[in-house]
Amino acid sequence: MSAPSSDRRTIVWFRRALRTDDNAALLQAMHDAQSVVPLLCVSDDPSYAVLSPRRRFLQNVIASLDASLRSAGTMLHVRTGDPVSVLPAAVRAYGAVAVYAVALSDPSSIERDARIERTLKSLGVAFVRVPDRVLRGPQDVLTGARTPFRVYTPYRNAWMSGVDEIAPPVPAPGRIAPVELAEGSFELDRLGWGTPERGGAKEAHARLRTFMSGAVGTYGSSRDFPGTDGTSRMSPYLSVGAISIRRLFHAAREAAADASGAARKGIDTFVNELVWREFYYQVLVHWPHAIRGPFRPEFADIPWSRDEGVFRRWKDGTTGFPIVDAAMRQLRDEGWMHNRARMIVASFLTKDLHLHWQWGEQYFFSQLTDADLASNNGGWQWTAGTGTDASPWFRIFNPVLQGKKFDPDGTYVRRFVPELSRLPAAAIHEPWRLNRQEQEAAGCVIGRQYPAPMVDHAEARAKTLMIYRVGDHGAAAHGRRRAALFS
DNA sequence: TGAAATGTTGGGGCG
């Protein structure tokens, strides 16, 4: 790194690290030059104005970022348009010698960044991408043969063995010298987003503190119950970088340091989930083809249904299966879904409705405030049985049993499917089993207030086993059985 | 991070 020099002005392009706390690109820019311009590029596409939960969340995070920059003495400089043209224009307007940003690893970002780098280079300006999204980079966790891992457990063991290499988080700079707005830049206010309600970095840190001093202790068991507030709910903040992954990891380590044995187990489980996130991240870096289709090509030819009407009922949460409908409505209402519920609806889409898992992946990505390419893709491939170290394809969730097991009193269903709220707990996951009189007493007649189940699970399951078996030439057990048949 | 089908065991009712 070069020595600090006050006459060198740089731009910090804020994208997926929307915070001042422990922001590697910001810290490096401030180390390399005293004068930094905190820059935000906003799309000028009119469809951008549609206020999905994710968009609202993002606006709040950005407002919070601007507020913390202001408390340090500076502010966001906003420009509209495509970053590929905005950044060179900003470089000229500010006379900057370098642009810093968090390094991104998905193919479309890599491709766009390469174009930006070329353009900036022609202006004599460096484009510095600083790794900041994961605790341990894809090249830092490899097998003895220096190849990437495809299986989670050995990956985790290797990851853990290098845990001391993880840097501690660095607090936000106390003071950042302000820079005058240049031609073409404006203050955040001018976007007319209104007063931010919640969702910023401050809220993320408060939530993290609460979680680490309480629920994390029972995380191992309570995280599986969607009616309980048993998860950290850090994923939306992580996905946009409103909180740093190191901040999260070190909070967990500190909590572990003064925790009882039982609580430490909960913390270990939590850290494991962070490692899953890193695992999926490195899978896509090493095998980017998984973004476009099954990681394992033997599953490329499964004859999926293309029934849009069926897909719509899944999205709308009117499948007739209470736990599925509750989950899908939570997604639409909150832009978030409990992890257990994600597994249930994903299994339902692929193995009860026989729709392509990529339809679900795409819909999740469009709705989730925590949308993350790698985790989302990894999760869907896991459910569909097409990924690295995936769930076996013949593992099929029974939506009624999952409901009974993980939402036994129906708290979750009642919260998101009000028409079922008066059903007795014993029937809430299979309301069609009540007789007409009982349905009327609960104010929920099947076919009127709430739909009949849209598929017969046993039939759907049988069909899944059939359509998957066709493509499954890879499983060792099947090979053996087939060989035995012919011997 | 599953569920269904199939197999095994053992207690209790009964003649």
Add this chain to the structure above:
DNA sequence: ACGCCCCAACATTTC
């Protein structure tokens, strides 16, 4: 007392 049957509970296999 004994064998037999039934079936629930648990275990194993299969998808």
